[in-house]
Amino acid sequence: MAQFYSAKRRVTTRQIVTVTVHDLDGLGQGVARHNGKALFISGALPGEQVEVDIVEDKRAWARGKTRRIITKSSERVTPRCPHFSQCGGCQQQHVSPALQQSSKAKALARLLSQQTGLEAEVDLVIAGEPYGYRRRARLGLSYQPRSKTLQMGFRQAGSNDLVSLTQCPVLKPELNALIPPLHQMLSSLQAVSRLGHVELVLADNGPLLVLRHLEPLIAEDRRKLEQFSHKYQLMLYLAPDSETLEQVNGEMPFYRIHDLTLTFSPRDFIQVNGGLNEKMVSQALAWLDLQPDDRVLDLFCGMGNFTLPVGKYVENVTGVEGVAALAAKGAYNASLNDLHNVAFFQHNLEADVTAQPWAAEGFNKVLLDPARAGAAGVMDHIIKLAPQRVVYVSCNPSTLARDSQNLLASGYQLERIALLDMFPHTGHVESMVLFGRK
Template sequence: MARKRKRLPEGDFPAHIDSLAHDGRGVARIEGKAVFIHGALPGEDVRFRYVKRSRRYDEGVAMAIEQAAPERVEPRCPHAGLCGGCSLQHMDPAAQIRAKQQVLLDNLQRIGGVQPASVAPPLTGPHWGYRRKARLGVKDVRKKGKVLVGFREKGTPYVADLSRCEVLHPAVGERIEALSRLVERLGIRSAVPQIEVAFGDDAGALVFRVLEEPTAEDQARLRAFGEATGLHIHLQSGGPDTVTLLWPERSVLEYALPAEGLRLQFLPTDFTQINADINRAMIAQALDWLALEGSERVLDLFCGVGNFTLPLARHAREVVGVEGEAGLVQRARDNARRNGLGNVEFHVANLMESVEGAPWLQGDYDRILLDPPRSGAEAMMPRLAGLDVPRIVYVSCHPGSLARDAGLLATQGYRLERAGVMDMFPHTAHVESMALFVR
């Protein structure tokens, strides 16, 4: 028999917010039980409404702010309270990055048992219109008589009803309603579950996921939208290998790294950093922390399309890039060739498993850089320590996995020399960070 859901208390309840959770919700304690409250900041007195109760913790949403924190600001986006794309628009950006820095330090201490010898100043950039990559949900909602395009609502699987998005690249962020109207006019409007967004420096692309073959009329409407907006239009019927270009005849996405005189090309479904300004600052900081003098052999793990590999090659004798996805490795090789770099080589390898005996592990390395996914690089930690390099720079998109791996490196003779955060995702609780380990 299914367990009966616990009835939620009715009405609004008072709470004092003690801290900020990792997902940006305020944390209160009521009768000894943690309550996670959307829209509340540390130090505030609020009235909230319960939205979920469980044995270990409850969840709520702030209905009124009775005593506001000094860090509270008016959200720029009218959808900030509903849309799950942002969780911290009600918090001053400077306070956001301070909170993220504290999250990083807390994780390093609590999970890894380490603290950096020094904390680097945060890398910050634009707070609006910065997002070059996104996956937008699409839903034909007959009850509303419209197709919704946007991020999911906070805490629900439903697509938020948006008119615009302030953090997306303006060429798409200001066209949310236009995209909605476009899909509404398609014969397959109920068979388009998502639109992937990707921008380079000079062009942007939309990849329409289609569960049915678009009619000739549908394709004509999609082409017309591309012609009117300049956005490149792709269709995707299955996995990444099914992406096909609909308009124009040729599509090239690329971004520049001016400090290194490089231009990197990528496909719209490839992983690339979403914030161009922070990416450039991040690369410059990584190069500085690695302290290259020109004679080093460098290993770049989880190298993608060569975002770090190619800049490293400008400053090192040789760079070896390793990545698990063969398509990204091919794009990295092509980028090296287009930029005239002959001192790089790339390999395909699953870095989440044992790589013992891999040919690219042969010989000595002088530096290591790694930029793993959210799960981190636990499987690589013993092998990295065995390479006995004097400096390792670890770029992380999840402070918990970084902290775990930092603890492993600490047990194998490495000191956490420096760590700091980067504001890759303003107005979200996402914490991007960088750490320097010295033998």
């Protein structure tokens, strides 16, 4: 008699528990205790009793999703965006802005305290408007052959699938208003199935649009795009590949800060939250306590977001940036604003800097604004320069904590910590700290 192998059917039992949430982590997850370990719960707030689906259960912690709210927190608010439950762009629109900021500040202070051994405390929260703040957004485009429709929107949380948007309240109103007519116009193009993404940016001299297309556009499609750009007074750019950018019409975009004009290319990095960027730059300049005879070094300077405003108040400022195009744009903007005491250099700041022409200058103050990887490659050189003050702008608390240990071990003290609420309703924690020599 023949016997056939039959795999045993795996039976998964969903665990449902009821807990009381006691904290909110920096990512906007409720934190409770269950079976003697931390349980992180999406969609739950401190003070709430919730019914939770356990979705991941590890030895030291577990993760769950809110199934039902039994008692509701007074800090729970109604999300303004109709797409909030599907779109992965925001995670905390159900949380009051005050609680978002306080939970991020606590998470930042906790991490810095653990890593440095100090009693770190966030003594300043720099915040702006919780909605209508984003001046830049990239919207994915995906043509659905079965329904013959174009999807335009952001990715779902933990997925590559797009959520088709009708609005996005965190965008600047000028950009938010473009979403429905832009979707309608793109849907009418012959190349609708061969579009990659669209980028919207609000410069101080108007909005701009960059369209990534995957094959050459026919004349009729170009005409429709140009008509759309004229109707809505857009600067229009076409991107046939990742390297090429064709400006079809409009001026060179710029933004103003500290009475300076900074021009930029649509592909250049600029801070997404323009209002908070102004507050951040002003606070950094105040912490540096700039004097006429100061010589300042600005590392990871981009196109001069901090460098150029600093140049208005000091004898000399040097900006160093790894991306050549940004360093060149910074030099151009220095000339445009008649700042002749500002110099820009291009160098990979993860590599050795000691042989660089700017490295031996007698800088007495340093500002750095690295990417998420932090500034490990230049910390030893900063310590060698022995500046009086160091202002560190960070988009990653973990690498900030790591780099802080080098400064603290070399005779610096942590004088101020600010939370930068650069991305309301998201889990991003941005900060700025001031170090002074003992």
